[in-house]
Amino acid sequence: MHNPALAALGLDWRYLACDVHPDRLREAIAGAQAMKFIGLNLTVPHKLLAVDIVDELDESAKTWGAVNTVRFEAKDKSGAWQPLAKLNPDDIGELRSHGFNTDADAITRSLRMDLGVQPLVDARVLLLGAGGAGRAAALKLASEPVAELFLVNRTQSKADEIAAQITKAQVEGRFPFTKVTVGYPAGTVDLILNATSLGLRPGDALPLDEKHFPLTKATYVYDMIYRPAETPLLRAAKAAGCKVANGLGMLLYQGTKALEIWTGQPAPVELMRAALLKNVYARA
Numbered sequence: 001m002h003n004p005a006l007a008a009l010g011l012d013w014r015y016l017a018c019d020v021h022p023d024r025l026r027e028a029i030a031g032a033q034a035m036k037f038i039g040l041n042l043t044v045p046h047k048l049l050a051v052d053i054v055d056e057l058d059e060s061a062k063t064w065g066a067v068n069t070v071r072f073e074a075k076d077k078s079g080a081w082q083p084l085a086k087l088n089p090d091d092i093g094e095l096r097s098h099g100f101n102t103d104a105d106a107i108t109r110s111l112r113m114d115l116g117v118q119p120l121v122d123a124r125v126l127l128l129g130a131g132g133a134g135r136a137a138a139l140k141l142a143s144e145p146v147a148e149l150f151l152v153n154r155t156q157s158k159a160d161e162i163a164a165q166i167t168k169a170q171v172e173g174r175f176p177f178t179k180v181t182v183g184y185p186a187g188t189v190d191l192i193l194n195a196t197s198l199g200l201r202p203g204d205a206l207p208l209d210e211k212h213f214p215l216t217k218a219t220y221v222y223d224m225i226y227r228p229a230e231t232p233l234l235r236a237a238k239a240a241g242c243k244v245a246n247g248l249g250m251l252l253y254q255g256t257k258a259l260e261i262w263t264g265q266p267a268p269v270e271l272m273r274a275a276l277l278k279n280v281y282a283r284a
């Protein structure tokens with residue numbers, strides 16, 4: 001999605017994909033900085049590791065505890081830090097890496113725009129998964145705030161850690177109050193959100209135990225997985241009468257925000273959406 005967008009913005013840039021082992025992440029970021037890359041996107045498992053590697057953390061990265069976007073910056077002639085995109089290459093001196101998180105806002109934007117969950121405030125949400133994606137989703141939903149948030153994870157201690165982090169943020173006044181429970185809810189929920197990897201492979205089991213919570217008790221179901229387009233969870237949820245959406249919108253919106261961070265220009269959202277549909281699902 002980025003290369004067509006860069007062309008539309010008239011930028012002579014190129015977005016590349018590189019495999020980096022987690023043990024070499026620090027070297028990779030330093031190398032990109034030395035080569036004067038404009039920025040980077042990071043995916044799992046690098047998002048959590050980068051928090052302790054980049055030179056500066058944006059408030060978004062501090063709040064959500066993960067970095068998925070890096071912008072390289074340099075001091076201008078007045079000594080102020082500026083994105084490399086704004087500087088003449090000959091004027092680039094001291095460099096630094098600046099970490100951002102565009103995932104969290106992308107989650108709630110996609111829930112609203114692609115699934116039609118309105119409003120998130122006062123909703124009851126069952127969140128499946130407590131890894132990096134689940135953690136960001138839980139914190140973002142708690143900040144909205146949703147009325148009740150139920151956390152379910154294969155390893156309960158990870159869900160307990162997220163619940164404790166939300167409670168601490170509430171006590172410190174950083175988050176408004178939302179009731180957080182570890183375990184399946186009683187009664188119905190407005191939304192089930194899958195942040196696990198179950199559904200990526202053919203034959204994967206559902207990420208929730210329908211003996212504890214049947215899908216008929218949910219109104220909306222959102223799966224962060226976007227390939228395949230319809231996971232077993234979404235297929236079952238659709239059959240149960242739920243309104244469903246996959247994670248393509250989240251991928252789109254985190255990407256559009258990252259592009260705006262790098263370029264300082266509004267992202268061509270619909271052009272980027274069309275590029276994703278073409279490349280991910282081979283749609284014209």
